Amino acid sequence: MKTSIATVSISGSFTEKLTAIQQAGFDGIEIFEQDFLASDFTPAEVGRMVRDHGLEITLFQPFRDFEGLPEPLRSRAFARAQRKFDLMAELGTDLVLVCSSTHPEALGGIDRAAADFRELGEIAAERGIRIGYEALCWGRHVNDHRDAWEIVRRADHPNVGLILDSFHTLGRKLDPDSIRRIPGDRIFFVQLADAPLIEMDLLYWSRHFRNMPGEGDLDVADFTRAVMATGYDGPLSLEIFNDQFRAGLPRLVARDGHRSLVALMDRVRRAEPSLSVDLPAFPAPAPVERVEFVEFATSVEDAGPLETLLAAAGFEKAGRHLSKQVALWRQGGVNLLVNAEPGGYAHSAWVTHGTGVSEIGLMVPDARAAFDRALALGAEPHVAPHAAQELDIPGIRGAGSNVIRLLDRQGELGRIWEVDFALDAPAPPGAGLAGVDHLGQTMAYDEMLSWSLFYTTLFTAQKAPMVDVVDPDGLVRSQAIQAGGLRITLNGAETRRTLAGQFLHETFGSSVQHLAFASDDIFATAAEMAARGFPFLRIGANYYDDVEARFGLDPDFTARLRAHHIMYDEDAGGQFLQFYSTALPGGFFLEIVQRRGDYAGYGAPNAPFRIAAQKRTLRPKGMPKA
């Protein structure tokens, strides 16, 4: 299967776009005419540059407002087309996209449009050019791929075919199964884009909010299955109009685009095995079983506040690494590593970001399979030296500067604690923490789509709807992702003044800002931690008055919540209780939660009050803000 991407999808100069597209692994590009016009190269130079990058021009587009015009506009449209055919010959491409007309004087009529296309097809045939007709979903008379297909069918010319674009079909809620009835050899080209479901004008939605397949809410896989079922074997091409991507880093946007296409083709072949999808084999996504460990990078002189916090949370030193200065802190089923090694990856992470999470160890059904899948999807392997007797744990680079390690219970990897560590004693019960509930990763807002694509393509994962969290100094967007036993909240900061934004600034880049542990009895856990001197984040009295009224809570219960600084929430499935520590100097903090019943969220309604409380600890009463 050939992969392609439209030049509009990527930021930068024409040369920067080409380099990024080549490095990401695409086979071809669609030349968007605007990008060509804005460049200073001749058409022949552009054609040569594309080929020098090992790429092919899969499509020239768009040619607008062609069909259904009355004279003299009609003749002018044909003359205009001839000029573009000249240009295409110099570029070295044979396929042009004609999008359905939005011209105020365009006349309707399927046969009139078909006659225009047959005549254009004749001219194109003489010049070895093929014409693809695409229905824009806001086209004046043609805005449905079924009507565009009927025009192509009636034009009945071998040089005139159909172009499909998932946005125009799915954005208009047209049934993609209608595509299955079109002969595959009459489909000349296929463009793919996803988009978040937002009620708005179709044209505006399309020009500003498209995103990569899998990043939005449209069923692009269902659309692609219908396309593949026709026998279509041309390129699958990304055509993504997105304000954020236009301002993004070309290399990252291209990488995400390629990842999204490969993951999409993989989904298609797994959902409908009878389809022939030309893509190298690689392992299927699997759920994460659990977070096996979280490692902090620190140094001997800097580790104190972190270790004090862990001890107050009921953790105890329960072992040490055989060859490195890495301590294992344990309680219940939780393993935390404190790495103070004066060299290697953790050390450079500490030098760059300060004390913070550097690695996340995930237990999966098959670590090698998960690793191979990650590489097939363009993830970067993390290579770290290890001593001869130590485990070689497969690792990939994850969000921010974090490394994701993949473990399984097959063979030696399942014995990591016995092989790599000297263990002191059985894991202490501590304060009753049973496991990691979730990790909160903070990042710049425009990195969120990228990292959600990373997790959702690597593992079998679900995205919750994005929620807005109000910080006193700005808005933070929060996207929760669950892949089996791995729950992650991605928090995107738009300004530096939000708590999340300050953390990014302090730690020089995105990282885990908080770690949430699960307790089966949060009141007992809170009492035990209080006895150990846990630095509870104090929640204001106004909050408890409101939460009691809002949920009709028993005043005795509210009094217990208040006494332990526990916040409360409910959803249709159950109840949620949560409390927090104050933050370490860099901004990292802990959260303890208890889920009752099938509560599925993360206490989003409480987040504004938690953030306000955290800011109060940073900015004592009466002090003007910096």
Ligand SMILES: O=C(O)c1ccc(O)c(O)c1
């Ligand atoms: O927004 C547009 O005008 C436009 C142009 C060409 C396309 O292929 C398309 O899908 C949209």
Ligand SMILES: [Mg+2]
């Ligand atoms: Mg299109």
